[in-house]
Amino acid sequence: xxxxxxxxxxxxxxxxxxxxxxxxxxxxxxxxxxxxxxxxxxxxxxxxxxxxxxxxxxxxxxxxxxxxxxxxxxxx
Numbered sequence: 001x002x003x004x005x006x007x008x009x010x011x012x013x014x015x016x017x018x019x020x021x022x023x024x025x026x027x028x029x030x031x032x033x034x035x036x037x038x039x040x041x042x043x044x045x046x047x048x049x050x051x052x053x054x055x056x057x058x059x060x061x062x063x064x065x066x067x068x069x070x071x072x073x074x075x076x
Contacts, residue, residue: 006030019070029068 013026040048 006034013069017069017071021070025069029065032065032068 009030010023010026013029014022016022017025019025036048039045
């Protein structure tokens with residue numbers, strides 16, 4: 001069930017891009033988010049257990065995700 005759910009998330013994300021490697025980028029992004037979810041909510045890593053501000057999301061998380069998806073302004 002989890003694999004099906006994540007495969008659907010990958011497919012939806014990949015459809016939003018016309019890049020040749022969109023599916024791979026989407027799979028890596030979804031996997032990274034899954035890893036963050038596990039680290040924060042199940043393993044309760046100290047650095048992720050605290051409240052994360054909107055500013056932190058904007059300055060750290062958004063560039064990381066947009067770079068992974070190839071939406072960082074590069075032509076690639």
